[in-house]
Amino acid sequence: EVQLVESGGGLVQSGGSLRLSCAVSGFALRTYWMTWVRQAPGKGLEWVANIKQDGNEKYYVDSVKGRFTISRDNARNSLYLQMNSLRAEDTAVYYCAREDVTTGDFDYWGQGTLVTVSS
Amino acid sequence: QSALTQPASVSGSPGQSITISCTGTSRDVGGYNYVSWYQQHPGKAPKLMIFDVSNRPSGVSHRFSGSKSGNTASLTISGLQAEDEADYYCSSKTSSNTYVFGSGTKVTVL
Numbered sequence: 001e002v003q004l005v006e007s008g009g010g011l012v013q014s015g016g017s018l019r020l021s022c023a024v025s026g027f028a029l030r031t032y033w034m035t036w037v038r039q040a041p042g043k044g045l046e047w048v049a050n051i052k053q054d055g056n057e058k059y060y061v062d063s064v065k066g067r068f069t070i071s072r073d074n075a076r077n078s079l080y081l082q083m084n085s086l087r088a089e090d091t092a093v094y095y096c097a098r099e100d101v102t103t104g105d106f107d108y109w110g111q112g113t114l115v116t117v118s119s
Numbered sequence: 120q121s122a123l124t125q126p127a128s129v130s131g132s133p134g135q136s137i138t139i140s141c142t143g144t145s146r147d148v149g150g151y152n153y154v155s156w157y158q159q160h161p162g163k164a165p166k167l168m169i170f171d172v173s174n175r176p177s178g179v180s181h182r183f184s185g186s187k188s189g190n191t192a193s194l195t196i197s198g199l200q201a202e203d204e205a206d207y208y209c210s211s212k213t214s215s216n217t218y219v220f221g222s223g224t225k226v227t228v229l
Binding site: 035037044045046047050059060061062095100103104105106107109110111112 | 120122151152153154155157159164165166167170171174176206208210211212215216217218219220221222223
């Protein structure tokens with residue numbers, strides 16, 4: 001069974017940092033692109049970043065470029081999102097998702113972890 | 120990267136059919152068949168309902184179907200049921216190798 005479990009969320013002050021983790025099981029992480037998606041309270045989904053199987057290609061939404069870094073450790077079956085210079089508008093539930101790059105969709109999702117940035 | 124445009128809400132009675140539109144540009148929806156749709160119930164993670172414009176993952180009801188014309192994709196739910204009441208989001212890959220989601224549509228079963 002495919003499972004994705006996020007952790008690392010919490011309350012942080014504006015300007016602070018947080019590192020999210022996503023532990024995966026039930027599939028070979030090294031064979032998939034992976035993605036982070038966020039959802040602000042009461043708002044819609046926003047794609048944040050993705051990373052290629054070997055970690056050598058990464059893409060970001062403009063609003064987080066230079067502040068967030070996506071990474072992965074295939075040996076540890078884990079995906080990460082390092083978030084620096086956090087702003088109030090980064091407050092959201094952050095989901096990790098498995099990306100099927102051949103069909104351009106996100107077929108499995110974690111349950112999400114809440115990040116709250118206080119100003 | 121502006122969100123794709125979806126109607127804020129759509130409603131229908133049980134058994135009816137409804138359609139949700141998703142309008143983008145030639146740099147996303149119109150340029151690729153990488154359009155997918157997600158269902159999200161309150162407090163839950165999104166669930167993939169349609170991929171590649173019109174394909175259903177295993178386990179998704181045949182009552183859900185997708186299509187695309189130009190820069191607009193559509194999701195149709197036939198035989199509307201109470202359990203279909205949820206938020207729905209479209210998504211498309213973009214020419215920048217990123218992704219963009221739609222603004223979301225709340226479906227209400229009357």
